[in-house]
Structure formats: C-alpha cells, structure tokens
Amino acid sequence: MARGVLKLPEDLPVSVPRFVGKEVTRLEDPGLVTGTAEFIDNLSLAGMLHCAILRSPHPHARILRIDTSAAEAMDGVAAVLTGEDLRRWCNPAVTAPEGWGSYSMAVDKVRFVGEPVAAVAACNRYLAEDALEQIRVEYEPLPCVPDAHAATTPGASLVFEEKGSNVIQSRVYDWGEVDRMFAEADHVVSNTFRWNRVGANPTETFGCICQWDLTGNALTCHGSYQVPRFMALGRSATLRLPANRIRIIAQPMGGGFGGKGGPRGTDIAALLSRKAEGRPVKYIEDRIEYLLAGGGQSWDRHYEAALAVRADGTITGLKVKLLDDQGAGAEGYGTISAAKPLAAFTGCYRIEAARYDLTLVATNRAPTYPFRGYGPPPHYFVLESLVDMAARKLGMDPAELRRRNYIRPEQFPYVVPSGNEYDSGQYEVVLDKALALADYAKLRAEQARARAAGRLIGIGVVSTVEPGVFDWNCYATVGVPGVGVPEGVKVAVDILGNVTVAVGFNLQGQGQFTVAAQVAADYLGVDMHAVRVATAASDVALPHFGQGGSRLGVSVTGAVLGACRKLEVLFCRVVAHLMQTTPEQVELMDGRLRLKANPAVGMTLAEVAGTMLARSDLLPPDVEPCPEANYVWTAPGRTAPDEQGRCKSYLTAANATHLVMVEVDRETGQTSILGYWIVDDCGTRLNPATVDGQIEGGVAQGVGAALFEEYVYGESAQPLVTTFVDYLIPTIGEVPSSRKAVVVTPSPVSPLGAKGTGEGAIHTTPAAIMCAINDALSPLGIEVRETPASPRRLWQLLQQVA
Amino acid sequence: MKPAPFAYHAPETLPEAITLLQRFESDGVDAKILAGGQSLMPMLAMRVARPEVLVDLRRLRSLDYIRAEGGTLTIGAMTPKRAAEQSALVRETQPLFHAATELVGHVGVRNRGTVGGSFAHADPASEYPAVALVLDMELKAVGPAGERTIPAADFFVTYMTTSLEATEVLTEVRLPAWTRGTGWAIQEMARRQGDLALAGVAATLRLVRGACTGVRLAAFGVNATAVRLRAAEELLEGQRPEAANFARAAAAGAGNLEEPMSCVHASSEYRRQLVEVLAKRCLAEAASRAV
Amino acid sequence: MTDKQRVCVTVNGRRYERWVEPRLTLVDFLRHELHLGGTHVGCEHGICGLCTVLIDGRSGRSCLTLAVQVDGAEVTTIESLRDPSTGALHPIQQAFVDAHGLQCGFCTPGFIMTTVELLRENPDPSDEEIKRALDGNLCRCTGYQSILASVRLAARRLREGREA
C-alpha cells in the first residue's frame, strides 16, 4: 500500500535510489547539443507572416497622427496595426496594483522609448522592417519624468494622468519595536545605496507565433513562454477573449531568468493575425528591442538604510527605505520584486525588529520586469554592506560579526520579523566550511602584506538566505492576492511499461525535465531514460505555474511524487484484485507490485498497465482502464498575510556563504577577482551537477550586476545602452572559477528534503563583491555604494583621495 | 534588425572593382566596399549604414598575402587578421603588430575580419591605427589614377574617415623593417576580454647607452583618430629608463591630449587618466624589452 | 539592382543552390532557407557568438556574413557533427553533455563550433587558451565553469581517441 510524504530520497520504493541525488546527465541535452530542440524561431507554420514593430523614439509624447498608407500599399505587406486597433479591440494590461498598465501598443501617447507604436505583418522580416520605414508618426513631445526622484517632485509630469500622481504605491511595513531598537542601540550604521538597472538578458530573446481563429474566436500562441497559464490569463484580459479560448504552447526556451517578457509581443502578433485573416504571425524580438523594451530591465533602486547594533555586535534592528523606479507602469509586475524581500528581510540574522518603507514610482523609463532573485539581490547588497560597515565601526572581523548574529540551528523553524518561517539551516557550519575552504586566516595575512605594499586588496564574506518555492501570499500587499501556487503533472504508464510525465511548462535550462524523470524513475523503478517528459498546452495542462522563484525543482518533485503515489495506490488495488488479496498486502518495490508476504510473486508495471488497458474483464468493478494519475502540488502550510504582510510564504530557506577576494587597481579603478569560494546548503541535492550549474550561473550574473551591467539613461530618459556592445554580459574571461563545498540540511517540510536553489548565488554574489571592494578601499576611507562598481565609477571615487 | 536592401557585386579583379567604384561614383550611387564585414555588417543590420551597393572584395585573392620585401613586411589588405596572428613571419619580425592583432576582438572576428578592413574602417578605438603611427607604416591604395602610398600619419583623417577616395581600394599595409633591439609594448583597457578598448597605448623605444631614444607613443580610443603622444616622446628622449621619467612623460602626453571622447563607460577625464596610466606602463614594459 | 543573386554553397557536405536577396545574412539563410535551425541568433550585431559556424573550416559569425559571401564556400554547422549513420554524438557534443556544459543550450551550438576549431588547431589547450578562444561566445546560464570543463574533457577524449 502507498506510503506517506517522502521526506528523503531513502524513502523512495527502491532498494537504492539510482537517479535521485546522483549527478545524472540530463534528458534535455541531446536535443540541445545537436541543435535540434525546437526553439520558437525554429518553428514555422504554413502561410506564416513576420512581424516587425515600430517603436517610439520619445520617452513621453502625445501621438498626433499615424499615417500607415504607404506601408499598407507595399507588396508583401499583409497587415498594419496601430493603437487605434487596440483602442477598438483591447484593454490595457492588468497590473498590480491596478490601473498602472498600458495597452500593448501605445494609444494616444507613448510613455517610454521603445514603446510599440505600430506594427507590420509581411511575408518576411526584412520586408516588414522596410515597411516600418514607410510609416509616418507625428509626435508632440511632453515633459518627461526621467528618474525616481523627479517622479515625486511637485509639478512633475504624469506618466499616467488618470492616476493623478506618479506614485504607484507608498507604504511602510513595521515589524516589531523598531524605534526602540534604534533608540537603545549603541551604534547606528546608516547609509544610502544605489542599485542601477540590470536585467535578465537570456541569450534567446522573446518570440512567438500567434494565430487567431476567426471562426472559432480563439487564439493559439506558440512561444518562449515561461509561465504559460499566466500568459493565457493576461491575454484573455487584454485581448477580450475567454481564457479557455487561448491556447499557449510553450516551446523550449533559451533561458528566461524571469525577464523573458512577451505580453506585448504576443498581443501584437495576435492582433496582426486577426487583421491578416487569421494567418499565423511570427514575432521574434531582436536584441535591441529586448534591451529597449523587452522584459529585460529590473531593479532601479535608491535606498536609505540603517542598522541598530549593540556594543557587543548584536544587531537588533534594520530600517530600509526604498524608492523604486518601476518605469512606465507596473505591467511587468516589478512591484512584486519590491515586496519579495519580505520573505527574508533580515537575511540570516536574528534581527528582532525591522521597518520597510517602500515607495514605488512610475517614470518614463522602460517598465521593469522580474529578474532572477526578484528583489533580494539589491536588498542583500544593502543589508550585507551595512553589516560590513558595522564590523568596521566595531573593529570586528566581518565573518565573526555575522556568526554572532546568525539564527542558530536549534531555533528553526524560525519566524523572521517580516513574517516568513525559515524551515532549517546550519549557518555557522556553512560559514566555517567556507572560511576553511578559502583558508581565511591566510587570505587576511596576504591582504595585510599586500596593503603594506600599497595594494588595494579586499575580502568579502557574505551569507544570505534564499527563500525557495515561491508563493504569492505576501504579494497581496502589492495587489496580487492568493495562497498557493499549483504545479500539476500527469504520470502515465503505457501498455509496454513506458512512463510519460506531462507537465505544464517547457525547458528553460534548469533541468526540471530531468528532475521529473529522476523522481518518476526512482519511484516507479524504471530507467530514467525510459521516462519521457512532455509539455502540455496551457488549455489542457493541469494547473501549473512553471519556472520562477526557485520553486520548480521542489514543486515538480512534489507533483511527480504525488502522482506516483496515486498510481501506486491504484496499481496495488488492481494487483490485489488479480491476486485475490487486499491492497494492504501489495507493495511497490523496484518497479514491481509484489506481495509483501511473498516478494517473489508480483507483476511489473507493464503487466499491470497492460491489464488495465486491455483486460477490463479482470479489473475491479470501480477501477477505470486508465493507468495514469494527476497530481497538483502546492506548498503545504502556507498562510495569508496580515496587514503587515506577515505570513508563511516561501516554503524553504537555503543558505550560502560566498567568500571573495578582489584587487582594485588604484590607477584605473578596475577590479580583478582573485579568488572565489562558495559553501552552499540547499538541502537534498536532487542532481548535484544541476545545483552547481545554478550556482555558477548565478555567480556570473552577480558578477555582471556588481561590475559590468547597467542600463544607463540620459537626463531626458533616453536609454543610452541599447546594444550588446554596451550592455556588458560577462564573458568567460570575466567570470571567476569558484571553489565549492557543500553542507546538506534537508528541509523537513519539502518533498525529499530539497530546497529551492535557483537564485541563491545572484542574491549573494553582488553583495560579496561589493563588500570585498569596500574592504579593499577601507584604508583610504572611501566606499562605493552604487552598482555596478565599474572602473570609471571606482576611479571617480579614488579621485577623492588622490 | 535586418539590413536595408542593396545591390551586390563581387568583382573578380582589382581593376574590375575600381571600374565599378568609378561607375557608381559618377552615377551618384552610394557604393561601399565590403571586406570581412565585421564592422560593416552590424552597421548595415542596424541600418545606420545604408549603401545602395556593396562591392565585395572577397574574390580578390591576390590581396591575401604576407610577404617580406627586403626588410619591409607587406600584408595584403584582404588578409584575415587571424592569418597575421598565426604567421611566424609577423610574430618574429613585427612583434608589436602581432601583439596588436592578438588584441583584436575574438577568434571568429579575426578569422573573418581583414587587416585592410581595420585600417580602412579607421575606428579610433582600434589598435592598428595607433600601431601604424608608432611604426610609421604605409598604406598602399589603388584607384582610377593608379597606385599611391600613403604614410600612416596622413591616412587617418577623423572618426571612421581616411584619406582614401571613394574610388580607391586599400590594397596593402607596409611595415618598415624592425630595428633590432627596439622595445615595444601595447596595453589597453577594455571592459571585457576582446572588447574594443576604452583607451589604449602602443609604444616603441630603444635604449642607447642607458638612455631612451627613438621613443614613439600613440594612444587609441581617446580622440577621433589614434594620436601620437609627442609631448611624452619628447620628454623621454635622452632620459634614463626610470619609473619617474616614464611617469613624467606619460603625464605630459596625457595632459596634452585634445579633449578625449566620452561615453557611458568612460568619461573624458577618465580616458585621459587611462592614457596616462597605460602610457606609463607601456613605457616601462617597452624599456624592459629593449636591448 | 537589389535583385536576387545566385548562391552555390556546400553546407555540411551537401551542395545547395539558391537565389537570395543580397542583404540576406548567412544565419537567416541557413536557418530559414536551408532549415538548418541549430545555428542560433542572440544579437545579430556580432557580440554574442551564438551564430558561430565554420566557413571554409574557420569559425565565424554567420550574422556578420551575407549569404552571397559564401558563394563557392564550404559551411559547417552544428547539424554536421552527429554521426549520420549511428546518430552518435560527436565527442565534443558528448563532452558537453557529460560535463554539464549547458543549461538552456541556446548558446551551445556556437560554443561547440568554436571548440571544433580550437581543438583542431590546438589539441591540448591550457585553460587560458580555452578562455581566449571562447571569449567571443556569451552564455547567460552556466557561468562558463562547466563549459571550460567540457572543453577540457573533449580535448582529452579526442587526444585519447587519436592515440588509440
């Protein structure tokens, strides 16, 4: 008979798990290394047209006139779309909070450079771009809101006039006796910080093929969709179609990291298809479009923050005031990334009280979208920088100050002031392992020698908590209510014993198909490569979410386990019926349903499935001929937030310490990374190689954010970084090779003890590098509090003491 | 991001190419030469360059060579940079040019991009024009009126502009014989490995009886063309190869620069600073190589 | 005249003849005319290296090359690497699988084609040499450590295979 919740890999019904926890090669790889995976631009439908989009050159302007006649007259052009069509057929994007969304193509006015103004469907992309040049648009420029500070200046121009203000949300979260903590503190460390815009920039931009069924009034969209079901819901709202008439088919994706975008592109391609008598329309965003106006801009933040510290180093309070430039509206749900730190506001520390004073404003910069980590990377940059500043003030070693304040193992489950409950952890063990791995004492000695020789060498030791398994609950505070994020799978066994797992998402790089196959294979006792994982279209798939918020590895594990458990129960009943015994006498072990009393007697999966599908005469009367099971997993025990946003939100809390040594060139301001060490604890590692990959990839993006990447805007909100020449994704030459070690504290609350682990490194790396740079600069009495610490920026700072 | 339409010709011979260019010129047709495409193609894709015609030199195999002519090293304009990089002749006889070549972009860019293309393109951030100034290279061009040889100092006019006529083809770059014992260096600051430099410096010098002589120093990435740092050269001439002298020379060289350009990655002042630092470091490195 | 031009090109050992607009890039030609979709596009302006193919045996960016420029040339793409009769992966492909040198895999064909050239010219590259050879290829997922390991593994296996 079936077992209960599987807490650890050892609980699986196999003698020894063969795949879970092993460094298995991935199912998805053969198709990827041969170039045969069907990314969206590899797909082509009969009669397909190609879309190109004309974009606004102005940050804020009224559209006076659009003349599309010359474009429409061109040979090969099938349809031209303008804001007038959207006014007629569509609604503006649904946002949280409500009412901060634009139409997918500008109606009446443009709000940022790159906003779609018109679009063409033509027989190829070259021609479509030629046609764009024939469209005449007359603009009347409006005064613009170039940045967050300007947004709140009295008399500022309004990005959304009907709102009467540029403030999307302004609120203060108060957790505990913050004022008392600060009043009683021996030291208060406070400072301002600036995190400049960065973004996901997956190597594949967004793409889709949309086809409007004019007779059935339905829409089918193939595309690089990260969250298919949400895409369907959003399109239903903007395109005024019932959600069940929108079919979203997710293709494998060339990365996503939250910033894949897609709503506007999908709407535009869909409407062009509608105008072009239902021919399919392909839209492949190009890199410049992505950089200007895709899903690729995140976190444009101005911080004022303070830490209350006792003389003995105990940190008692944290205040963070954030002014967040969301750009032209909230269509990308950038608001959620401002609220995400609620899940781990005080990091690894036993800080009793905290305050988060949040102001989200609209400007004439591009709308912001999610990016891996959502909100914590900038938040931890602030928190960890403050901890380092406190250590300097107290004359304490930064690693020791952290140690003193860690939540201790016996305190778990631990509720942080902002409300979330951390499941487990051993922060000190992780720290000590990192210090040993890097030989911290030796590094400090090396640093002292180098300093004596006038070199600027610094060490950063930073620890963070990664809230894993995203859940909406605390986002009710920014207008996205809900508890639970369903992830559904179907596990099916065919007449020959082949196993298929149907999921609602497609590949994006994190290897979840492999995870699903590992778990199913070990549960059902079959070979992993005999398991096929397939994506169901959004209209028929079970409720699902997909990648996001370090959740899918854990969620899909929970879902596959759940479905396998249901199959096990069903199969036990069938076998018991056939063997004229009770289900309690039958068990699943190593891929056979066998008699507990006499394990030599049993049936294989194929035999049971075959019987079910082909011998209804032998089945128990109430059993359907269906050797399949659905299971929709959601994190257990989640709660709705109170008025201060406090709730049990993210299920797991992974932890890592990163240690990095840098050298700053005093004359050029250039930072070199001399060494990088990581110790990470994400509970059970379902596939250790995949976990390492997540960490290494996160480090690279963190290096980018700390040292290279930045969307620069001019004084009038003109984007100055619009190509890969200027948006500096680190190459193999810039990303350090890290040395790594592991601590495993299985989660007591998640399936198999795994914790979400997609984002920890990007939470930690920017903070670690910034802290290391400031450690290097500390003898000079200067510090950098703005990202990225580019050579120009550091040199300017060094000038102050030259 | 797709190029606007253009017509395309790939002449078989140099005279044919020149005849074509001449015809387009007289018909008022905007024609552009295509070599490796590594600079031109992005401009076409972004539609910032919109020639009506491309004249592709790829069939002019006769312009793909590396030869020693007496002491002079000559490289055909259509020689891939990668060929120069992998040529023992270049490495052994022209170490500075070789080192500069290695700094250009990435393998694939050097495979496709030609030596001549970099000179004709005259990107101020390119290593080659600075090296050309330091080494007194010459550029050979062929046009309707025949062949002419242009000293590097007269070749680079301003930002992405050379003294080539629209009807002329750059056919060869010429490196004068390397004086044995010359110390050399090239250093640059690029944001990422293989990126075009924010600023860079190339240098040569000799040491005669313990003093620097024949000092040549040029900066790239800072002004509209690569520039000689003459103030630095003059200051160091006859001086001992010592850190303080290098620093003084570098400061003078950087200080005398025309207002450097400014971009999102480097302000004008920062570029000036980079030139000073890189010049100082280059001089020390060059001196360490001089015998 | 922006009329179509004839291109005769050998791709992966097969001869193709097509009439194309002069402005058609090689990568669009490969992907959309010849339906060889393994060569990917990440920027179309020469920075990301995703579109890397071999042209007459040498790596190059197919977004910075026109289809008309490869008239008479031999082009090699990722589709050529797998053994056509057995379907077995090329040792470099297998090394990327075994050493987890990919996540989303969108950049992978470009990395692999660059690696083909590297290991042909330098069968035993140092880490520095690998980094220098691959610095024109961006990957947003892996952080490159596993790519470095994949290339090392491929180099070792190819050397051993050659000796064997």
Ligand SMILES: Cc1cc2nc3c(=O)[nH]c(=O)nc-3n(C[C@H](O)[C@H](O)[C@H](O)COP(=O)(O)OP(=O)(O)OC[C@H]3O[C@@H](n4cnc5c(N)ncnc54)[C@H](O)[C@@H]3O)c2cc1C
């Ligand atoms: C990612 C990347 C990185 C790069 N990094 C660097 C770098 O670090 N340093 C650097 O110097 N360059 C760099 N480049 C530019 C590269 O070196 C180009 O190869 C070079 O600038 C142009 O050579 P080409 O043969 O490709 O010329 P094309 O792009 O074909 O032509 C460039 C220009 O020169 C003209 N032209 C070309 N040949 C001739 C000729 N024989 N006669 C007359 N006119 C001619 C063309 O009409 C055109 O205007 C980089 C390029 C890329 C894509």
Ligand code: FES
């Ligand atoms: S697509 Fe060719 S280099 Fe990016």
Ligand code: FES
């Ligand atoms: S594996 Fe995704 S970009 Fe390299």
